[in-house]
Amino acid sequence: MKVKKRLLMLLLMAMLQSATVSTATAQISRLPNGIIVKAGKQKVSLLTANGGAFCLSLNDSVAPATINSVFIDPGNKVVTPYSVISVAPLYGIKTTYGKLMINTATRVWLLYDAAGKLLIRDGTYSSTGTSIQITHTAKGLLYGSGNKSSKELEKNQSASVVGNGVVGIPYFWNNAGYSAFGVSVNDDTPATWDRTNDKAVLTWKFTGKAANLYLWPAKTMYDAASGYVKLTGRPRLPPRWAFGYQQSQWGWADSAYIADVAMKFRTHKLPVDAFIFDFEWYTTLPDYAVKKEGKEGFTDFTFNPKLFPYPAKQIAGMKSHGLKFIGIRKPRLGNAAALDTARKNGWLINANTDSRDLNFSNAGLRKWYHKKNKPLIKAGVDAWWDDEGESYYTCYYWWNKAQYDLLTSARPNYRHFTLNRAFSPGTQRFGYSTWSGDIMSTWPSLADVPKDLLNFSLSGMYYGSCDIGGFQGTPTKEMLVRWFQAGLFFPIMRSHSNIGTTARFPFLWGTDGEDAMRKALNLRYQLLPYIYSLGHEAYNTGAPIMRPLVMEFPADTSVANMTDEWLLGKGLLAAPVLNAGGKRNIYLPADTWFDYHTGDVIMGPKIIAVNKALDEIPVYVRAGTILPVGPVIQYSEQTSATPLEIHIYPGKNGNFKMTEDDGVSYNYTKNDTRTTLYYWNDKTKTLTWNVTGRYTGKNVYKTIKAVLGEEEKITTIGKKGRVVFRR
Template sequence: MRSAVAILLSAAALAAASPVTPIPNGISVQTVSSGVVRLTVESNLAFRVSVGKNGPVTEYPFLDDSRPAPPSFQTVNSGSMVGISVSGLGSVMIDPNSTQFAMQDPSGTAIVTSRQLLQPSGGSSICDTARPGFDAQDPVRISGDNGGALSGQTQESCCSACDSFSECTAWVYAPVPDQQDNCWLLKSASGVFPSSDRVFGGQTEPPTPIVGSTITLDADSSAVYYGSGAGQSNAGTLSRTSGFEHVENRESDAPVYWSSQGYSAIGLQAASWQARDGSVVWSQVDDLYLIPAADIDASTRGMWSITGAPSMLPRWALGFLASRWGWNSEEYINTTLPQFRQGNYPIDAYISDFSWFTAQDDYNCPSDGWSWYSDFGYSNLTYPHPKEQLSYYRSALNMRMMGIRKPRLCNTELLSYARSQGWLVEGGLNGRDLNYSIPAMRQWYSKNQAHFRTDGVAGYWNDEGEVYYFQFYWWNLAEVETLQSLNATERFFSINRAYTPGMQRMGAVYWTGDINPTWQQLQITPGYMLNQGIMGNPYTTCDIGGFTSQTNALLLTRWYQAGVFLPIMRVHSTESATPHFPFLWEPAAANAMRDALNLRYQLIPALNSLAYRAATEGKLIMRPLMASFFADTNTHDLTSQWLPGGSPLGAPPLH
């Protein structure tokens, strides 16, 4: 779009210029065929486009409700388009008749446009229901046309084919062909499930609730997209063609991206996006944040202006953290911890699985629980005198303890009470998971676990809470409320098996889940963290050495060496494997691990400075090379090297 001269509208002219209505921080525009579009400024770095609503814009866990008030704006028009302009930020404008759209920089140059932002409401085509990032559950294909399996299709031809069959109620499209077929026409489906390489459209039995609208943005043919998260299948690359809300063990995704076209986008309300055929299509989106962002740094600052700047972690969290499943007795703890000091292996904290609070895990706990189970206590086998023990480990060994937490209850009495209050959420393990989005439940949970903090537990490791997308966000909020009630100045720190945007403002760290001890897993680990950073999460860690089975000395050593340059350095291992503690391995490996730890501790002052810069200036701690050298296309998907802050280059051996 050519640069346009924006004409300021006076209040009187605006009042007379139906269909535009002033609202807080922006304007409401009544389009001819697609409902209401609200254009607002939400921070000094971000606009918001809200679709199909006359009331207040949506509030969402992504959002930092303590962010500063947005700057002032002016209402402008250009030809048939009307919008808002903010000094130093630019403008957003829409044509009420065609829904043509543009976001422009302060000089009036278009950053991103749309020939038709919205499709007319009331359309009956099954193509209007596309959901990128989802596949059909229990699909039953139609009887005709090769049994409902088609090859060589585009998304448009796939959904059009479904439209042409009376018995077709849903369709699934594969952007990358699966063998020969890449389009399946369905008679029925029981539901949907996340799948990054599929697009689902249509209805399920019972019908899937479809909320939100479809927003289409034009895209340059050369545009590349980054920052929607990562899982096992795509952690080794940085660029993306789709994104959606999804968390599971070893994967966290969000409907956000930075486009090399010069802007970032954040979608709310179970949104998803897909780049295809010269456009970016957002599905089921009520509110879309658009951030002018020429580079990754501007994108990060813009996202954090909406979702909140990362909290400073306690300094000790940047040191070495030794975790394992198997701290099974007081004697074992008392004989193991001193070996770190005796062998001159720097360490700040150890992390315990189930055994710190219970002698038996709860995986076989029935839906009504066990009467003897302790959800908020200590195991007599490991902590018969918890306050005294934790105080001794802290004073004599300078070690803190973090303990695992599960999102559920197993004690019969507590389960019965939570169930009577309506505090349990569907799904989870035997229906025992708590619903942390309920304020009264969080208050109860916070009160019951408060003694852990006063006893000396330094932080939590939150596991297995992927029962719904924002579970970890609300869970951490309950833990933050505990700490603030006891010590409002102490920095919060937790480790979590999922991340959703906004968690960074609490000091909640993401770990990449229960990974395997393989070279391939080591090689994709940096990519996990780089992808998370672009998505807005500066702190990611992993199970150094791999969790699920026995590792070997060379692989573990290489992982230690890579861990030096990761935001958080933490080892972890399963109960049956040799713990990943240096003194348990052959001398050559142990010495190399000590060298890695010593280098890590030499870097802690720099890492702490980088953490402060992230919190105050919006710069990532672990930066992909493409953030600084985007003109070099070799950096666009490079994950084996990175920049801790801005320099030096982190390039550990991964083979």
């Protein structure tokens, strides 16, 4: 027994010695994901996170560690191998992607990339007892952080709040080669950063006694996006129908009106996938005049019988014609009895005010909310439109958590989709879209939309959208047409209008307006195979669907802040007309470009002046692009025997991964997909392809028409194949 005790004592001593290194100036304690370093009176943790980032962790009251935050993906369990660096007074950790170090004598921290390049050389930190600041020199251009502090792509500060179509995100990418993301102790008072006082010195501010600053080396915006989704979560795909056109308005009159509009869309051959309903679907009057105690008899969780006297039957009829149902939700209650229940249970965000807004972070409330909404899902509601949820920073996160869990229980394995007026980090894990708010029906508002959505793309929101036509007011015919033409190149294409304005139904805007909008809708649906595949790319790599030109041309100073044209993927350049008159200048960066409509070749860099008729849309395709183009269909789930066209744009080698799946379930997360990798060899003028994956649903394409200029070749896809064109 004495021998066993002695061996146990020796083992414990050995473990303690391996876990702690003592010096005159520092003590290191080793953790599974990093080390705790004592520098002076302050303890600092240098940690690894989610397989691709470092975390600099500070805490004034306990040993620093990662803060529990909804911003960080709990599903990423990757543990990063690391080694400890101990060369007094320098201590740190080293991984395959870089090093995070601290000098315990000076309390300066440093960040290196994998090649040993010093990215941050003078990081410091300080505490007031109620807040923490982290400061370092940050030269270079900064991107990310949303559209609140500025609609420009380049940033000098963040504003971590949410509002009507605006967001601030505690994040940036520095083109000097790294990204940073801040987490405070309270997700509803997020960290902020600022570089306005001194253009070289950047200061992070964290309210509270703890702070986590996540850092990862990132040479490009693609590296930044990849690191961001490793940290905060992959952007799940909405259902495929959500990539089609969504028609919304405030002012659906009654059931006959809904049926008539649906009939006109189909008979006029105007593709559409969803109708979106405002207040009138569940209540007879808006709740804006309802007082804090609520209104007796107000209906929060029922169908308005004027519009939906037989909801399940009507919604089933809509679906039989390829139309999904999306209903608006508000983050508050109007019914007096329901409000009384919420107040008694402490479910409101502040029971001592006039607010009727719900605190969705409360698990008890979410359970009650499930019970109230479940009959609506059972009746056929496909998705929600969440409006006015900016009362606290994480409202949309917890609101979507409630709706996601409800859908999982009511309709297992069906993809969650919501339209939301803002977002916070991590909401992309739900299959979540954000629109740019209640904007005006003006040309300046149209020009602002791509600024907003490109900023969304660089801040972790992959499915940006807007009120096509503007919400407030009635646009001119020309303005609405141009808005449709821009909208076909947004990740989510949705129109909307305020009550009392002319609905954005194309058939209400004259024959020429309708024809032009139909042409835009047809192109959207033809591009669905491409755009949907980009959604899969976003899920797998973090690359956004809608990309600023600076992502592909980082050395071109002309595009560093450009927002009036953008890329879908790497190869399709949209340059819609965003002003009256049809004229605009278009900049094409250094490459070979093809006019999508005419096939004309343009060598960049070049500025071209165009003058487009009402139904003409400026679109250009980059050399080396392989572009899948589907047939014109009336809704996304409509199948067609028409071959998938594979358009090849020569001048260099190229490849594209086209991904197909069932479009409605999460089976794609388990690799139940069919991926066709197309490859173009420009020298031999040969298109080859290889098909992988186990998905074999009836909606997959079986035949392709390969198109190179005026030459076309039709063949079956099979498991692999090749087509050779004339040289």
